[in-house]
Every structure is written in structure tokens, then in C-alpha cells.
Amino acid sequence: MALILTAAERLARARTDLRAGVPVVLRDDGGASLILAAETATADRLAALRAAGQTVLTITERRAATLKARAYDGDLARIILPNEATVTWVRAMADPAADLTHPMKGPFTSLRDSPADAHRAAIRLAKSAHLLPAVLVAQPADLASASELTSLTVNDLIALDAPEALSQIAASRVPLSVSEAGRVHVFRPDDGGEEHYAVEIGTPDRDAPVLTRLHSACFTGDVLGSLKCDCGSQLKAALRAMGDEGAGVLLYLNQEGRGIGLANKMRAYALQDQGFDTVEANHRLGFEDDERDFRIGASILRALGFSAARLMTNNPAKVARLQSCGIDVVERVPLAVGRTSDNTDYLDVKAQKSGHLL
Secondary structure, three states: OOOOOOHHHHHHHHHHHHHOOOOEEEEEOOEEEEEEEHHHOOHHHHHHHHHHOOEEEEEEHHHHHHHOOOOOOOOEEEEEOOOOOOHHHHHHHHOHHHOOOOOOOOOOOEOOOOOOHHHHHHHHHHHHOOOOOEEEEEOOOOOHHHOOOOEEEHHHHHHHHOOOOEEEEEEEEOOOOOOOOEEEEEEEEOOOOOOEEEEEEOOOOOOOOEEEEEEEOOHHHHHOOOOOOOHHHHHHHHHHHHHHHOOEEEEEEOOHHHHOOHHHHHHHHHHHOOOOOHHHHHHHHOOOOOOOOOHHHHHHHHHOOOOEEEEEOOOHHHHHHHHHOOOEEEEEEOOOOOOOOOOHHHHHHHHHHHOOOO
8 A cells, every 4th residue: 555654765754763862663683672762762752662562771882881780782782770770870881971070880791592683673773863873672461551652664675775766856056266157956765764965067078087075974074074083175176076077976974974864973973082192082972083974975976977986085895886786986086184283183083993094
């Protein structure tokens, strides 16, 4: 029936619910679970979850390592909530902002030797909603009172493994300072998620490798001129190079903070002010070094009619990802600009821990 939601649409609704502090029902072969994001939980919702059944706080192995909690499931830890646990305790477990001032949160009792598929799926769902990767999971015997909640299956989350399906919804000429022949294309994911943009300079030959920059949105660097990173400088340099050459495509992807979202990026910045580097800060938050999906860039290039690129990047992972998606990267064009006394440590970490060629 055409009015029934697709898996992608159920995922989109579930992400919105979690961000609003509304529980979601997640079903798998083992039954059903109630899922609630730790950072948006309220006292009333926490109490309701605990009344429904045994409730655990699920965190990633990265966050568990910081808290010294046992990650028996390898990639995550399932911590049984102590009787005295409050919403404040739950949020402190999820958010490392006060770890240094209040380091002792244990001892913890972690679940082991039982299926963790639903918990693993719940973490992925929270990440895709740009929430902290910490979720409350209860497995109630009766879900009669949860009939109005969004319900999805663990298999629905397989959609997160597939490349984002995009449709071009608008395009228009936009004269730019680097080129009067600018054109902006807007692409929207079919699930209604964040839009991504392609800035076309001139009229690039579709039968030749196009000068391309795969650029992740950086509100602080691109818009505010932040000195903490080199993003704004790279953006300007890439557009200048395309303007000088007379043709090129800038792919501007809304994957702020290496894919963790602006709020979590600001949390990471606060941790950096405590002395942690970029990678360490991401790990303390529970994220991996880089959570971005570069397949989006390949999809947009193909939609615009390109199959080969000269990619402006210092990141070999971008080259490898485009190649794996069928875009022939015939040349990596270095883009080493914007080093300052404020961001030199950040750039050194990029090179040492993330493999950037700087």
C-alpha cells in the first residue's frame, strides 16, 4: 500500500523522535525494545522506561574506555542502571563535559552473554540523528502503552549502510567573486534529511576529469572564519583554483564536525580546551575519528554527469572512497593552505592520526 512508510521514512521519523526526547520502539528476532536517547531523556520518561522493564545505558566502546566500563560486546558496553540513577547521572555518563571535575561514576555492572543487536542498532540510530551515542534501552514484557510510538526493526537500519539516495531539487546561476559563471545545485536525500550542494564553476567537460573539491560543511571555519581549523582557507583556495582554471565542481556536504554535527563538534571543542586533541575528543564523546560518508560526493558527481575527477584534497581516504564508488580519481591535487599558530597542532594531528598528507 502506497501510504505505508518505507524503512528510510521510518528511520527519518525515529531520528526526529529521539532528538525531541520521545522513545522509539525497535523490534528484532528477540522481541521489542524501547529506545530513548540519553541526552534528551527527561525524568518522567526515564521513570516510565524503568517501570517497563530492566533498563540499561548503552554506550560505545570509545566512551566505555573513558569511563572504565566493561565493553563485553566489543564495540559497546551495556551498563545496568543503578537504583539511584537519575537523569543527571545518565547525561553525565553520555556527555564528557564534566569528566575531569567529576571523574568517578562507577563502579558499573555491565550486561554480557546476551544478544546486543538492538542495542547496537540503537547506537547507530542515535549517531545518525547527530545525538551523543548513548541510549537507554528497556525490553518490556508489554508494549500496549507504546502503540503511538514510532516503530521500526533492526533490519530497517540496514538502510544506513546503503549510499544516501539523493534527488536534485533545484539549480540556478549564482555569480561568484571567483567566477561570474557559477551555478548552485541543491540535492535532497529521499528520506528528507539534510540537503547537500554542488557549486559548478563554468561549464566543465563531462567527458574529462573535473577539478573537484569534496568539502564538508564547517560553520565555524567557512562562515565565522575560525582560526581553529583550515576549512575556510581550503574552501576559498579551492574556489579560486576553479575560477582560475575556468571550470570545476565544489561538493559542499552537510557533514559538520567530521559527521557528528555542530552540537557535538562544539562539545569536542570544549574538550580540546581541556587539553585533548581532535581524535581524543571525538573518542571521549563516543565517536570514531571520522563519521563522514564520502559516498554522497560520488553520488552527486554521477548525477551531474561526471565519472572522473582531479580531486583537491590532502585526505587519501577521500580518494579511496570515490575510487571505490566508481569515480576515477586521476590526480590528487594538494590543498595545503591555512596553517596558523592557532591550528598547527590540529593540522599535525590530522597528519599523524588521520593520515592527511600535509
